[in-house]
Amino acid sequence: xxxxxxxxxxxxxxxxxxxxxxxxxxxxxxxxxxxxxxxxxxxxxxxxxxxxxxxxxxxxxxxxxxxxxxxxxxxxxxxxxxxxxxxxxxxxxxxxxxxxxxxxxxxxxxxxxxxxxxxxxxxxxxxxxxxxxxxxxxxxxxxxxxxxxxxxxxxxxxxxxxxxxxxxxxxxxxxxxxxxxxxxxxxxxxxxxxxxxxxxxxxxxxxxxxxxxxxxxxxxxxxxxxxxxxxxxxxxxxxxxxxxxxxxxxxxxxxxxxxxxxxxxxxxxxxxxxxxxxxxxxxxxxxxxxxxxxxxxxxxxxxxxxxxxxxxxxxxxxxxxxxxxxxxxxxxxxxxxxxxxxxxxxxxxxxxxxxxxxxxxxxxxxxxxxxxxxxxxxxxxxxxxxxxxxxxxxxxxxxx
Amino acid sequence: xxxxxxxxxxxxxxxxxxxxxxxxxxxxxxxxxxxxxxxxxxxxxxxxxxxxxxxxxxxxxxxxxxxxxxxxxxxxxxxxxxxxxxxxxxxxxxxxxxxxxxxxxxxxxxxxxxxxxxxxxxxxxxxxxxxxxxxxxxxxxxxxxxxxxxxxxxxxxxxxxxxxxxxxxxxxxxxxxxxxxxxxxxxxxxxxxxxxxxxxxxxxxxxxxxxxxxxxxxxxxxxxxxxxxxxxxxxx
Ligand SMILES: Nc1ncnc2c1ncn2[C@@H]1O[C@H](COP(=O)(O)OP(=O)(O)OP(=O)(O)O)[C@@H](O)[C@H]1O
Ligand SMILES: [Mg+2]
Numbered sequence: 296x297x298x299x300x301x302x303x304x305x306x307x308x309x310x311x312x313x314x315x316x317x318x319x320x321x322x323x324x325x326x327x328x329x330x331x332x333x334x335x336x337x338x339x340x341x342x343x344x345x346x347x348x349x350x351x352x353x354x355x356x357x358x359x360x361x362x363x364x365x366x367x368x369x370x371x372x373x374x375x376x377x378x379x380x381x382x383x384x385x386x387x388x389x390x391x392x393x394x395x396x397x398x399x400x401x402x403x404x405x406x407x408x409x410x411x412x413x414x415x416x417x418x419x420x421x422x423x424x425x426x427x428x429x430x431x432x433x434x435x436x437x438x439x440x441x442x443x444x445x446x447x448x449x450x451x452x453x454x455x456x457x458x459x460x461x462x463x464x465x466x467x468x469x470x471x472x473x474x475x476x477x478x479x480x481x482x483x484x485x486x487x488x489x490x491x492x493x494x495x496x497x498x499x500x501x502x503x504x505x506x507x508x509x510x511x512x513x514x515x516x517x518x519x520x521x522x523x524x525x526x527x528x529x530x531x532x533x534x535x536x537x538x539x540x541x542x543x544x545x546x547x548x549x550x551x552x553x554x555x556x557x558x559x560x561x562x563x564x565x566x567x568x569x570x571x572x573x574x575x576x577x578x579x580x581x582x583x584x585x586x587x588x589x590x591x592x593x594x595x596x597x598x599x600x601x602x603x604x605x606x607x608x609x610x611x612x613x614x615x616x617x618x619x620x621x622x623x624x625x626x627x628x629x630x631x632x633x634x635x636x637x638x639x640x641x642x643x644x645x646x647x648x649x650x651x652x653x654x655x656x657x658x659x660x661x662x663x664x665x666x667x668x669x670x671x672x673x674x675x676x677x678x679x680x681x682x683x684x685x686x687x688x689x690x691x692x693x694x695x
Numbered sequence: 696x697x698x699x700x701x702x703x704x705x706x707x708x709x710x711x712x713x714x715x716x717x718x719x720x721x722x723x724x725x726x727x728x729x730x731x732x733x734x735x736x737x738x739x740x741x742x743x744x745x746x747x748x749x750x751x752x753x754x755x756x757x758x759x760x761x762x763x764x765x766x767x768x769x770x771x772x773x774x775x776x777x778x779x780x781x782x783x784x785x786x787x788x789x790x791x792x793x794x795x796x797x798x799x800x801x802x803x804x805x806x807x808x809x810x811x812x813x814x815x816x817x818x819x820x821x822x823x824x825x826x827x828x829x830x831x832x833x834x835x836x837x838x839x840x841x842x843x844x845x846x847x848x849x850x851x852x853x854x855x856x857x858x859x860x861x862x863x864x865x866x867x868x869x870x871x872x873x874x875x876x877x878x879x880x881x882x883x884x885x886x887x888x889x890x891x892x893x894x895x896x897x898x899x900x901x902x903x904x905x906x907x908x909x910x911x912x913x914x915x916x917x918x919x920x921x922x923x924x925x926x927x928x929x930x931x
Contacts (some may be wrong), residue, residue, distance in 0.1 A: 296809050311796050605792045608753060609851065610781020610809040612774050688753045688780075693790065 322584025327635025339653025416502025432479035503588030592679035624676020632668025749781035758867035785852025
């Protein structure tokens with residue numbers, strides 16, 4: 296019998312027992328749809344995070360306090376970065392901007408308004424390096440930094456909360472009880488993690504001395520002339536800072552430098568683990584679905600013993616019978632896989648629309664779900680199909 | 696020329712367990728030539744169905760030789776046996792054995808599908824025409840009478856123009872008038888050249904054959920014209 300004819304025979308058997316076929320499919324449908332949905336949401340979230348990280352620019356290096364990171368383990372942090380380090384770094388080759396920052400958090404108050412915010416001490420370069428745009432007023436200036444002035448620039452959310460009627464420029468807010476004059480408001484960045492919208496920016500000198508009493512900065516962001524120079528610049532910055540910190544060769548650095556690329560790699564690693572976890576989940580749910588198929592196929596072979604006998608009596612070879620039942624199993628599982636793919640993708644899409652997370656249906660998820668559901672059908676269909684093909688024609692015909 | 700030649704043919708069920716072993720066919724010798732119409736009779740349990748299954752290549756003999764058109768069936772593998780069942784043999788059962796979810800036409804087409812015939816539909820319609828059921832081609836078996844079902848089964852048996860038609864009590868499930876019609880049909884096919892072998896309990900059916908073989912305990916007890924064999928029975 297030709298393959299096409301065998302497929303038609305198999306489809307016919309499935310159609311003649313629709314409810315059972317649908318229920319048999321359900322295991323695979325659920326397994327595949329769950330996996331596809333999670334892959335789509337996972338990939339979407341990963342893409343979101345990457346976009347966020349990339350928005351920082353691929354041309355910046357971030358220098359932080361503490362020993363260089365070894366693998367995932369970070370040794371105890373040692374503060375080492377001084378404001379003077381940042382000033383000196385402008386001398387390094389290919390460095391076009393250096394933006395030190397000092398982080399703290401505080402309540403920001405105005406009249407009855409009160410909101411918690413990240414208060415970040417910055418220099419003018421910070422706005423360039425972090426690609427922040429000013430909506431109203433001006434950025435922090437060198438003069439304000441030098442004079443340790445009580446000036447501040449508000450993130451969009453802070454501004455909206457404290458100045459519901461607008462008109463903030465020249466007005467004052469209280470940070471840790473001290474009065475600061477609002478000199479500017481940032482353009483909203485929209486959603487995203489650790490958004491600048493919730494930040495309040497003040498001169499770094501004021502931040503370190505008056506507000507938080509610090510000797511060391513939290514980080515120094517270095518902008519490099521071009522993306523291609525990032526690795527070379529990283530080496531240069533490291534050597535330069537080691538020299539300034541008087542480290543001997545062989546000593547561990549008391550700071551660490553990361554590039555956007557490093558962070559992306561770390562994110563890639565985390566999503567890799569997630570994918571492996573999902574793969575395990577897929578395997579389990581598909582084994583369950585596969586056992587369901589095998590169970591029904593075994594019942595079906597038994598029920599149709601006489602039909603098998605008749606087919607053999609009129610000339611079906613064992614191979615024809617084997618293929619007929621195998622194709623039935625594979626059809627159930629592949630159809631289940633397709634339906635699962637549609638449900639999973641649709642569900643993930645709906646969820647991403649509802650919750651606002653990312654959605655991305657990677658081609659590998661489609662291919663994977665198809666291949667795996669096909670393999671499930673073959674693996675769990677082969678044993679019932681073999682048992683059908685091994686029947687003795689006389690015994691099968693005699694079966695009541 | 697002999698189309699079927701059985702020499703010392705044996706079929707033992709459960710041979711490995713002596714207490715329950717059954718010699719259903721026991722050193723049986725029989726030769727049937729082209730175009731014969733043979734009736735096989737004998738008491739219940741004498742091995743008629745077993746013999747038909749062996750001749751029909753549904754089962755393999757335990758010992759002895761079976762030459763089908765001068766080919767030694769013992770040497771055939773499973774695939775060759777399937778081919779023989781498909782091409783050389785048409786089997787008609789007492790209980791019809793039609794596929795319930797397939798229409799009459801589709802049931803008749805089945806052997807042609809397994810032989811990858813280029814025109815299964817045309818040939819099957821012709822076969823249904825031959826058995827007088829062209830107008831029932833698209834009916835399901837349970838929409839047909841017993842006699843009509845058996846006609847469909849006969850159409851299925853003859854659609855691949857096999858050399859041998861085997862029928863194990865083809866009229867057993869039918870009333871006598873319908874049974875007679877079915878027998879007429881089988882004899883007509885025989886008159887066109889098919890070798891016909893019918894197992895029957897109905898002596899009226901047996902008397903219409905040209906040759907009758909009487910079995911007892913898995914052996915041939917009598918073999919000859921209906922008058923000779925069945926007359927001997929009556930004289931008993
Ligand atoms: N699969 C089997 N396993 C064991 N014994 C069997 C089997 N099939 C048939 N037999 C035995 O073989 C003997 C011959 O059986 P068979 O069916 O050939 O008889 P039969 O002549 O067709 O009888 P009937 O006229 O009642 O149909 C019987 O004794 C039967 O019990
Ligand atoms: Mg019998």
